[in-house]
Amino acid sequence: MLEINNLRISIAGKTLVKIDHLSATPGERLGLVGESGSGKTLTVLSILGLLPEMMDVEGSIVFAGKELLGKSDKELAKIRGRDIAMVFQDPSRSLNPTMKIGRQIGESLRLHTDLSKSDIKQKVIELMHGVQLQDPEKLVTRYPHELSGGQQQRVMIAMAISCKPSLLIADEPTTALDVTVQQEILKLLLRLSNESNMGVIFVSHNLGVVQAVSERIAVMHNGEIVELGPTSQIIDSPTVAYTKELIGANPSIPSEQELNRLLGTRFPTSRGE
Amino acid sequence: MKKLSRTGRKSRKSTALKSPQLLLGIILSGFVLTITFVSFFWTPWDPIGINVEDRLLPPNLSHWFGTDRLGRDLFSQIMVGSQNTLFVALISTILGAVLGTSLGLAAAGSGPRLGAVITRISDIGIALPSILIALVLATTLGPGRLSVIIAISFWFVPVTARVVVGPARQILALDFVEAAMTHGRSRRYILFRQVFPNIAPIVIVQTSMMFAAGILIEASLSFLGVGAQPPTTSWGKILMDSQPLVQQAPYYTILPGAFIVISVLGFNLIGDGLSVLLDPQQSKKGVV
Amino acid sequence: MIRVFIRSFTLMVISAFTGSVVVFVLLRSVGGDIATVMLGTRATQESLELLRETFGLNRSWVEQYVSWIGGVLTGNLGEAYSKQYVISTEIAQRLEPTLILTFGSLLISIPIALVVGLYSAMNFKRWRGASVDGIAQIGLAIPQFFLALVLVLIFAVRLGWLPATGYVSIFTDPVEALRSMVLPITTLSLGITAVFTRFVRTSMIEQMNEDYMRTAKAKGRTVRSAAIIHGLRNAAIPLVTTGALQIGALIAGSVVVENVFTIPGIGRLLLTSAVTREAITVQSLSLVILIIILTMNLFMDVLYGILDPRIRHKEARK
Numbered sequence: 031m032l033e034i035n036n037l038r039i040s041i042a043g044k045t046l047v048k049i050d051h052l053s054a055t056p057g058e059r060l061g062l063v064g065e066s067g068s069g070k071t072l073t074v075l076s077i078l079g080l081l082p083e084m085m086d087v088e089g090s091i092v093f094a095g096k097e098l099l100g101k102s103d104k105e106l107a108k109i110r111g112r113d114i115a116m117v118f119q120d121p122s123r124s125l126n127p128t129m130k131i132g133r134q135i136g137e138s139l140r141l142h143t144d145l146s147k148s149d150i151k152q153k154v155i156e157l158m159h160g161v162q163l164q165d166p167e168k169l170v171t172r173y174p175h176e177l178s179g180g181q182q183q184r185v186m187i188a189m190a191i192s193c194k195p196s197l198l199i200a201d202e203p204t205t206a207l208d209v210t211v212q213q214e215i216l217k218l219l220l221r222l223s224n225e226s227n228m229g230v231i232f233v234s235h236n237l238g239v240v241q242a243v244s245e246r247i248a249v250m251h252n253g254e255i256v257e258l259g260p261t262s263q264i265i266d267s268p269t270v271a272y273t274k275e276l277i278g279a280n281p282s283i284p285s286e287q288e289l290n291r292l293l294g295t296r297f298p299t300s301r302g303e
Numbered sequence: 304m305k306k307l308s309r310t311g312r313k314s315r316k317s318t319a320l321k322s323p324q325l326l327l328g329i330i331l332s333g334f335v336l337t338i339t340f341v342s343f344f345w346t347p348w349d350p351i352g353i354n355v356e357d358r359l360l361p362p363n364l365s366h367w368f369g370t371d372r373l374g375r376d377l378f379s380q381i382m383v384g385s386q387n388t389l390f391v392a393l394i395s396t397i398l399g400a401v402l403g404t405s406l407g408l409a410a411a412g413s414g415p416r417l418g419a420v421i422t423r424i425s426d427i428g429i430a431l432p433s434i435l436i437a438l439v440l441a442t443t444l445g446p447g448r449l450s451v452i453i454a455i456s457f458w459f460v461p462v463t464a465r466v467v468v469g470p471a472r473q474i475l476a477l478d479f480v481e482a483a484m485t486h487g488r489s490r491r492y493i494l495f496r497q498v499f500p501n502i503a504p505i506v507i508v509q510t511s512m513m514f515a516a517g518i519l520i521e522a523s524l525s526f527l528g529v530g531a532q533p534p535t536t537s538w539g540k541i542l543m544d545s546q547p548l549v550q551q552a553p554y555y556t557i558l559p560g561a562f563i564v565i566s567v568l569g570f571n572l573i574g575d576g577l578s579v580l581l582d583p584q585q586s587k588k589g590v591v
Numbered sequence: 592m593i594r595v596f597i598r599s600f601t602l603m604v605i606s607a608f609t610g611s612v613v614v615f616v617l618l619r620s621v622g623g624d625i626a627t628v629m630l631g632t633r634a635t636q637e638s639l640e641l642l643r644e645t646f647g648l649n650r651s652w653v654e655q656y657v658s659w660i661g662g663v664l665t666g667n668l669g670e671a672y673s674k675q676y677v678i679s680t681e682i683a684q685r686l687e688p689t690l691i692l693t694f695g696s697l698l699i700s701i702p703i704a705l706v707v708g709l710y711s712a713m714n715f716k717r718w719r720g721a722s723v724d725g726i727a728q729i730g731l732a733i734p735q736f737f738l739a740l741v742l743v744l745i746f747a748v749r750l751g752w753l754p755a756t757g758y759v760s761i762f763t764d765p766v767e768a769l770r771s772m773v774l775p776i777t778t779l780s781l782g783i784t785a786v787f788t789r790f791v792r793t794s795m796i797e798q799m800n801e802d803y804m805r806t807a808k809a810k811g812r813t814v815r816s817a818a819i820i821h822g823l824r825n826a827a828i829p830l831v832t833t834g835a836l837q838i839g840a841l842i843a844g845s846v847v848v849e850n851v852f853t854i855p856g857i858g859r860l861l862l863t864s865a866v867t868r869e870a871i872t873v874q875s876l877s878l879v880i881l882i883i884i885l886t887m888n889l890f891m892d893v894l895y896g897i898l899d900p901r902i903r904h905k906e907a908r909k
Contacts, residue, residue: 127825
């Protein structure tokens with residue numbers, strides 16, 4: 031579904047990201063892990079063409095058979111929110127502080143579908159139920175600052191999945207949240223991905239979190255992918271020194287069974303394992 | 304995540320030449336200041352030399368700006384007029400800057416109650432436009448430079464205080480100031496030796512803008528007849544005289560007016576250029 | 592929301608009174624005895640005494656102030672000492688032109704600033720965007736009286752499209768009223784529009800870099816639609832706070848504009864009474880002007896609450 035080849039992101043001649051090959055199959059949950067500055071965020075931003083203007087991008091990013099790099103802003107706008115959606119790190123800043131929640135959630139629907147106003151309203155309530163937001167009718171007229179961090183992030187997720195994208199990119203979605211809320215959001219993402227066979231690219235510096243959600247993991251360091259493989263393989267038998275360091279720095283990474291116990295149920299992967 | 308600088312802000316410009324605004328501002332205001340300076344020693348013609356035969360001549364080689372309604376050389380008039388306008392602006396600005404900064408520092412350094420009171424009083428001062436005060440003073444003191452200076456300063460002081468208070472408070476909250484306090488330094492010491500040098504750049508920018516504003520206000524008041532009285536001349540007064548003659552002698556209005564625009568623009572640009580140099584994010588705080 | 596209004600209103604009333612006290616004191620403390628000021632140094636003792644009697648200038652300051660404020664509230668301020676007019680009626684009549692002039696200029700400047708500022712922010716790297724800033728800078732440097740004269744020269748004298756002076760009330764003849772107000776409002780709004788435009792521009796550029804804009808783009812909005820739908824309102828918020836500072840400049844400008852265009856408003860009366868030393872008139876006018884300024888500030892405060900929901904809730908929580 032998504033194929034990245036020979037991606038080079040640079041600024042003023044200095045190369046920031048160098049990825050020879052990375053791909054994701056439809057419905058796959060891919061984890062992208064690395065420390066700050068490893069280039070993981072830049073990489074996913076380049077998929078949607080959201081990189082800052084002064085950065086240069088070369089290479090090829092093919093999604094559903096179409097080349098994304100080189101498309102104009104207008105053309106990309108059609109894909110963003112509809113086929114590929116994104117959830118960002120800090121929901122309190124990623125939401126418009128002066129616009130009501132309901133309107134923000136319905137925005138993608140308004141942009142990409144022909145639904146009537148009342149239909150959109152209904153869909154918004156449904157979406158909010160779907161991300162486990164209590165009392166959606168009341169929340170719809172609220173403003174972002176009136177919601178908790180967890181609620182805000184659920185709103186972001188509702189916004190992202192509203193048009194049923196085939197790929198969801200989540201960039202550090204739980205980093206700004208409390209630990210308990212983190213788990214809930216992770217569970218939510220897993221469930222959503224499973225229900226609609228939606229692919230997820232999960233970006234984080236926290237290996238434990240990435241491990242919980244992904245079937246495959248790509249480890250990034252200094253702008254390059256240093257290791258790539260199925261989750262269990264990366265965790266249990268890492269080959270590269272950097273990966274080992276990363277695992278070492280996250281001592282509380284639970285085993286597969288522990289994970290399942292923590293998260294409640296065993297989620298099948300897209301390959302049906 | 305902070306590596307993604309979206310605006311691509313260039314690093315602090317190191318020389319004045321890199322800021323075109325500052326450069327232009329210096330050129331323009333330098334030009335005006337030079338002319339003012341020269342006017343003390345020499346003018347092309349005698350500014351009060353009335354020569355009714357030559358009245359209302361358009362600009363030519365001997366009278367660069369033409370002559371006014373009494374035949375006086377307009378360029379010389381403008382040169383001499385600048386003495387008054389700039390003098391008034393200067394005094395008002397100095398008063399405003401000195402008293403305003405002191406007031407602002409005092410407000411920042413005092414407890415929340417007193418600080419709030421001073422801020423409120425400043426707000427009221429800001430709400431009273433100079434022209435209003437000038438006219439009130441004109442009623443009692445009579446028109447003239449003194450009224451104008453008092454009126455302009457009356458407004459400059461609270462405006463400066465307002466601008467100074469916020470940053471001063473922020474600096475007072477910094478660690479090295481706390482260190483000084485535990486060392487037993489007096490409040491006044493802290494304010495003058497530590498806070499002031501840090502807010503000095505802001506004050507300088509503010510001063511430049513106020514000077515420009517002072518020129519504008521003085522010119523407006525003189526135009527209304529409330530500023531400097533004859534025989535002292537000023538730019539505003541020249542324009543006042545030109546008003547009934549605007550059809551016959553448009554240059555009489557346009558040239559002195561353009562002069563005012565150039566001076567105000569020059570000093571505003573200096574303030575703007577400096578503020579960009581000092582803190583690239585500060586340019587939104589347009590004060591005057 | 593109501594709370595924001597009440598708080599602002601109370602502050603406004605307090606400020607108005609404080610300001611009136613300032614003016615009151617200024618008139619009596621500076622420049623010597625007020626009766627002499629009004630009549631001049633050559634006045635006879637009798638006329639001075641008569642003046643003092645008529646206007647109660649012999650009484651204590653507190654008494655005078657109270658009776659003046661009483662007069663303001665009841666609408667009876669006496670006559671001008673030159674006996675040419677009744678103060679309260681004169682002021683009331685002159686309110687209409689001044690209010691139309693000042694509010695008109697304010698209301699025009701806001702949409703222009705939003706549109707031009709937005710355009711300039713979207714194109715801030717190219718010439719067309721950057722030049723707006725330069726043009727605004729020049730606009731700021733032009734004194735109102737100069738602009739007025741230039742506009743009169745071009746449009747009234749040379750082209751003859753618009754009247755050079757005079758005022759026609761909207762109630763008398765709407766078309767003529769409009770014609771007579773075009774130049775004055777244009778003149779007065781220039782300065783404030785320039786300030787607002789630069790402000791919107793900077794504010795908008797800042798907003799473009801905010802996270803929520805990125806979210807809007809990620810949802811499928813083009814840069815332009817994201818800027819208009821999301822950015823504009825957020826960018827306008829700091830505009831309101833700076834607007835408060837500009838109001839005073841607007842009023843000051845209206846004094847000049849009214850005089851150049853011979854508009855029979857408050858500003859013109861202020862000048863003429865200052866020149867003829869009508870102290871009571873000046874005093875009352877100052878209060879009126881102060882109230883106009885503070886009302887505009889109040890308007891800005893309320894607008895701030897409307898634009899930014901975070902402020903509304905902050906007030907409610909107090």
